[in-house]
Amino acid sequence: MLDSLAHKSPKVLVIGDLMVDNYIWCECKRVSPEAPVLIMNTKRNDKRLGGAANVYANLKSLGAKAFALSVIGGDEAGRFLEANLNAKLLVQKGRVTSLKNRIISHSQQVLRLDDESVEDIALEDALLVEFDKIAKDYEAIVLSDYGKGVLTQKVCQQIIKRANELKIPVLIDPKGSDYSKYKGATLLTPNKKEAIEALKISNLEGENLKIGIKRLKDELDLKYSLITLSEAGIALFDEDLHIAPAKAREVFDVTGAGDTVIAMLGFCLALKVPILEACELANKAAAVVVSKVGSVTVSFDELKSYEKNGFEFKIKDRDELALLLKNSQKRLVFTNGCFDLLHYGHIKYLEKARNLGDLLVVGLNSDASVKRLKGETRPINSAYQRACLLASLYFVDFVVIFDEDTPFDLIKALKPDILVKGKDYEGKEVVGTELAKEVKLIDFEDGFSTSKIIEKIILNYKKN
Numbered sequence: 001m002l003d004s005l006a007h008k009s010p011k012v013l014v015i016g017d018l019m020v021d022n023y024i025w026c027e028c029k030r031v032s033p034e035a036p037v038l039i040m041n042t043k044r045n046d047k048r049l050g051g052a053a054n055v056y057a058n059l060k061s062l063g064a065k066a067f068a069l070s071v072i073g074g075d076e077a078g079r080f081l082e083a084n085l086n087a088k089l090l091v092q093k094g095r096v097t098s099l100k101n102r103i104i105s106h107s108q109q110v111l112r113l114d115d116e117s118v119e120d121i122a123l124e125d126a127l128l129v130e131f132d133k134i135a136k137d138y139e140a141i142v143l144s145d146y147g148k149g150v151l152t153q154k155v156c157q158q159i160i161k162r163a164n165e166l167k168i169p170v171l172i173d174p175k176g177s178d179y180s181k182y183k184g185a186t187l188l189t190p191n192k193k194e195a196i197e198a199l200k201i202s203n204l205e206g207e208n209l210k211i212g213i214k215r216l217k218d219e220l221d222l223k224y225s226l227i228t229l230s231e232a233g234i235a236l237f238d239e240d241l242h243i244a245p246a247k248a249r250e251v252f253d254v255t256g257a258g259d260t261v262i263a264m265l266g267f268c269l270a271l272k273v274p275i276l277e278a279c280e281l282a283n284k285a286a287a288v289v290v291s292k293v294g295s296v297t298v299s300f301d302e303l304k305s306y307e308k309n310g311f312e313f314k315i316k317d318r319d320e321l322a323l324l325l326k327n328s329q330k331r332l333v334f335t336n337g338c339f340d341l342l343h344y345g346h347i348k349y350l351e352k353a354r355n356l357g358d359l360l361v362v363g364l365n366s367d368a369s370v371k372r373l374k375g376e377t378r379p380i381n382s383a384y385q386r387a388c389l390l391a392s393l394y395f396v397d398f399v400v401i402f403d404e405d406t407p408f409d410l411i412k413a414l415k416p417d418i419l420v421k422g423k424d425y426e427g428k429e430v431v432g433t434e435l436a437k438e439v440k441l442i443d444f445e446d447g448f449s450t451s452k453i454i455e456k457i458i459l460n461y462k463k464n
């Protein structure tokens with residue numbers, strides 16, 4: 001299925017609340033003498049597509065010919081969207097484009113400042129005129145509602161009516177507890193909490209799930225009724241209840257998972273993929289997104305790699321991982337070594353290291369690097385084999401193979417919060433100390449070493 005879809009480019013129209021996510025990276029060294037508040041020095045800004053614009057970004061990443069239609073303000077955030085989207089954007093005088101400023105210091109988000117308009121747009125008729133001009137050219141329409149005023153009752157109902165006349169599927173990521181404006185759509189993608197609020201019930205457990213999901217389908221006249229269930233997958237009701245199980249093996253960051261789900265569903269329904277298969281692919285796409293840090297899009301190459309390799313998805317090169325972790329708010333722990341014959345001592349050491357933060361990255365010496373450090377008879381196992389063994393450990397989040405004698409360049413690229421080495425480095429220089437916020441030395445388990453294991457094997461071989 002992935003191979004057959006990977007080179008397709010369906011035309012998908014995204015309408016909804018476009019946003020800009022701005023990450024402001026700061027350094028804090030002191031408290032203000034004027035008030036008990038932190039003084040921040042801005043180091044860099046990183047703007048990204050958010051809200052409905054992130055759905056668009058996911059569709060583009062999948063290979064779709066995506067187009068966005070919305071209303072923005074005549075401001076800097078609006079100009080950023082105009083520069084980064086293939087879109088028709090109507091500028092409403094006095095309206096403020098949604099901008100989320102996240103203030104981050106020492107890898108922690110300390111404040112979020114939202115600048116936006118949330119009242120219903122004044123350009124409903126103009127938006128619908130633009131929609132009527134282009135609707136027939138698309139194979140699926142996604143309405144991404146973040147409750148910021150673009151998708152009004154009138155806008156939603158006229159889009160749904162026209163799309164149904166054209167036999168174009170309309171997929172909606174809903175907002176709020178009143179779903180009446182979405183009546184007649186192909187499907188909605190509320191999460192469990194949102195569905196409970198819309199249905200005004202206490203839970204969706206057991207038989208209540210089937211009753212609730214069918215009620216949504218009947219009351220809103222949907223073709224399919226969906227409820228996303230987080231780690232349990234996606235519940236689907238067409239003629240009966242189906243559960244497409246979740247695919248995630250590790251969850252690092254759930255940011256953007258909902259946008260990825262509806263983007264994949266829109267991609268699939270545009271190509272007339274059966275709905276249950278579309279849900280299964282959406283689960284796989286969400287699994288990739290939540291398995292990454294600070295990234296909110298997915299590609300078919302990533303999906304194929306994730307499906308084929310399993311834990312090997314954790315093995316990254318330096319630049320790829322540095323980019324992946326660029327906007328992470330997780331506490332990053334780094335350690336390195338040869339890990340030639342993985343043993344109990346290694347496992348306990350790595351487990352302790354992981355417990356010091358949120359993510360553990362292991363720098364792994366390449367085969368050439370091990371030879372230079374240990375001699376021509378080493379390593380016993382190749383770098384790829386050693387990387388796979390490390391990646392199979394649930395407490396190891398990423399593995400990066402490096403070819404230099406020391407991991408200095410790797411540490412410089414990743415900028416870890418905590419640098420970890422064994423207690424045998426006490427009193428010695430730890431490479432990369434100046435690049436990390438903190439250095440921790442961890443006790444080794446007594447009696448365990450690769451050299452001793454090799455000596456024991458040789459001794460037993462000679463005896464026999």
